[in-house]
Amino acid sequence: MFKEAAIAIKKAKTILVTYHFNPDGDAVGSGVAMSRALKTLGKTVICYSKDPTPFNYRFLASDGLITSELPAAGVDATIVLDASNLGRAIPADYPKEKLGFIINIDHHLTSENFGAINIIDPKAAATGMLVVKALDELGVPLNKEIATAIYTAILTDTGSFQYSNTAPDTMEMASRLLAAGVSPRAVAEKVYESVPRARLIYLGRCLERMEIAPHGLWAAVQTELKELKELGVTKDMLDGFINYPRSIAGVEVAIMYREEAENRWKVSFRSRGNVNVAQMAAHFGGGGHFNAAGGTIEAPLPEVKTKVIAAIEEELKALGLM
Numbered sequence: 001m002f003k004e005a006a007i008a009i010k011k012a013k014t015i016l017v018t019y020h021f022n023p024d025g026d027a028v029g030s031g032v033a034m035s036r037a038l039k040t041l042g043k044t045v046i047c048y049s050k051d052p053t054p055f056n057y058r059f060l061a062s063d064g065l066i067t068s069e070l071p072a073a074g075v076d077a078t079i080v081l082d083a084s085n086l087g088r089a090i091p092a093d094y095p096k097e098k099l100g101f102i103i104n105i106d107h108h109l110t111s112e113n114f115g116a117i118n119i120i121d122p123k124a125a126a127t128g129m130l131v132v133k134a135l136d137e138l139g140v141p142l143n144k145e146i147a148t149a150i151y152t153a154i155l156t157d158t159g160s161f162q163y164s165n166t167a168p169d170t171m172e173m174a175s176r177l178l179a180a181g182v183s184p185r186a187v188a189e190k191v192y193e194s195v196p197r198a199r200l201i202y203l204g205r206c207l208e209r210m211e212i213a214p215h216g217l218w219a220a221v222q223t224e225l226k227e228l229k230e231l232g233v234t235k236d237m238l239d240g241f242i243n244y245p246r247s248i249a250g251v252e253v254a255i256m257y258r259e260e261a262e263n264r265w266k267v268s269f270r271s272r273g274n275v276n277v278a279q280m281a282a283h284f285g286g287g288g289h290f291n292a293a294g295g296t297i298e299a300p301l302p303e304v305k306t307k308v309i310a311a312i313e314e315e316l317k318a319l320g321l322m
């Protein structure tokens with residue numbers, strides 16, 4: 001598959017590189033690394049993201065590499081990264097024929113084969129790992145910039161090498177990236193220690209009203225649009241809120257309800273490792289990984305919560321955890 005992808009990439013002159021909406025570190029890091037690498041091959045590259053880059057990943061593209069405009073003329077090939085379906089990366093109103101030859105590179109459990117070539121490996125800790133394999137096949141060396149983007153992808157998708165997806169090959173890759181010039185200190189400072197104060201203040205408020213199940217097996221936080229506006233908090237600042245309920249002793253599933261519009265809630269799940277939350281999210285038309293997944297539910301919040309809690313408790317019972 002990597003060989004076929006490399007052949008297709010070599011043939012193309014103009015290439016669109018894109019990744020999922022509401023991008024995370026893996027999406028941005030993979031997109032930036034792939035785009036910079038293709039540029040070294042002399043390709044005309046458009047790195048497209050519908051949504052703005054979260055504040056803590058902007059250092060990867062401070063030269064304005066990423067655009068929010070799709071090319072009017074279309075391209076020879078499109079590389080979609082870290083997106084379980086095409087609709088998660090490209091708005092539905094963009095003509096599909098303009099995307100040219102589609103190469104799908106992803107590591108989601110629930111990934112669809114929407115590309116002409118599909119490289120899907122749920123065992124990869126991050127899509128960034130697969131990007132390096134593609135670059136190796138293309139013969140593009142990892143310079144410091146490319147390596148830093150990949151390192152950011154892997155660092156964030158493994159929760160700083162803490163999640164169960166951290167494997168020997170993850171650490172081998174980290175070693176290779178450090179040898180290519182990555183500064184772990186500099187990346188950590190950009191990614192984790194450049195927090196706007198509004199984020200921390202709002203996090204405090206959310207933690208204060210966190211819901212914890214009487215049996216302690218799940219805990220939930222929620223964010224509301226009017227509060228974001230009031231405190232000057234943007235969506236990208238909410239990243240990581242869900243890790244706090246999961247960090248409580250005994251909690252198997254953490255939930256975050258994020259208001260997207262009136263009666264529309266993005267529901268995210270994080271599992272400690274015993275519960276497959278991708279399966280749970282699939283109940284609501286969502287998807288993701290075993291340990292991290294989500295979906296959107298259109299209903300008033302109390303109704304959303306009733307549905308979600310019922311699904312979680314059913315799963316906890318099925319597993320004999322309650």
Ligand SMILES: [Mn+2]
Pocket residue numbers: 026027082107126127157
């Ligand atoms: Mn990912």
